[in-house]
Amino acid sequence: MSRSSNRKQEIYKIDWHLPAASSTAAARHISSDLFVLTYGVLVAQLCQDYxxxxxxxxxLDSMGYNIGIRLVEDFLANSGIKKCRSYSETVDIIAKVAFKMYLGITPTTVGANDGGNGFSLVLDKNPLVDFVDELPAGRPTLSYCNLLAGVIRGALEMIHLPADVxxxxxxxxxDDVTEIGITFQRRVDDKKSKKNK
Incomplete structure (x- = not known):
C-alpha cells in the first residue's frame, strides 16, 4: 500500500517544462501547432458524430462562442485596449490586435457596407488550415473554421456589441482567401438616434 502511494507522489513531482533554451515565441509556436492539429482531430470527430x-x-460555432465569451476577458486584460468609438475601430482591433495575439496573423479589414455596420476580415493565410488540403469527402457545405466565427461572435456579445459572423x-x-463577414446587429444610425433621445 505504501509503495503505490509513494509512486503517486513521484508522478506529481515530475517537472514538466520546456527546455530552458526555448523562448516564449517558440513556446507559443509549439502550442499553436498543437492547437491546429488538435482542431483538425476535433473537426474529424464531429464529422463522424454528426x-x-x-x-x-x-x-463549431457554439464551441467558438463559448471560447469567445471567456477569451474576451483575457484579451482586454493583456492588450490594454480601451473602449472603441466606432464599429470600424472595433474591427481594426480584432484584426490588428486580437488575431495577432492569438493566431499570429493580421487580416486585412474591408470597409463598411452602406449601413455602416458590416465589415469583412480577409485572411490571406489561415493557420487553422495549415495541415488541411481539402474538405472531407462528401462535406461540401462544411465550414471548417466556423470556430473562429463563434469566437468573434461570443467576444463581441460580451462587450455588448451583438453581431452576426x-x-x-x-x-x-x-476561394483565393478566407473572408469572415461581421455585421453588427445595431446600425450606426440606431446608436446616434438613441443618444439624441
Missing amino acids: PSDEDVNKC TFIQDILKG
Missing part, C-alpha cells in the same frame, strides 16, 4: 454539415457548423469565402472551398 451526419449533416449544418450540425457540425452549428457545433459568417464565412463569406473559404480557401478550402476553392
Whole structure:
C-alpha cells in the first residue's frame, strides 16, 4: 500500500517544462501547432458524430462562442485596449490586435457596407488550415473554421456589441482567401438616434 502511494507522489513531482533554451515565441509556436492539429482531430470527430454539415457548423460555432465569451476577458486584460468609438475601430482591433495575439496573423479589414455596420476580415493565410488540403469527402457545405466565427461572435456579445459572423469565402472551398463577414446587429444610425433621445 505504501509503495503505490509513494509512486503517486513521484508522478506529481515530475517537472514538466520546456527546455530552458526555448523562448516564449517558440513556446507559443509549439502550442499553436498543437492547437491546429488538435482542431483538425476535433473537426474529424464531429464529422463522424454528426451526419449533416449544418450540425457540425452549428457545433463549431457554439464551441467558438463559448471560447469567445471567456477569451474576451483575457484579451482586454493583456492588450490594454480601451473602449472603441466606432464599429470600424472595433474591427481594426480584432484584426490588428486580437488575431495577432492569438493566431499570429493580421487580416486585412474591408470597409463598411452602406449601413455602416458590416465589415469583412480577409485572411490571406489561415493557420487553422495549415495541415488541411481539402474538405472531407462528401462535406461540401462544411465550414471548417466556423470556430473562429463563434469566437468573434461570443467576444463581441460580451462587450455588448451583438453581431452576426459568417464565412463569406473559404480557401478550402476553392476561394483565393478566407473572408469572415461581421455585421453588427445595431446600425450606426440606431446608436446616434438613441443618444439624441
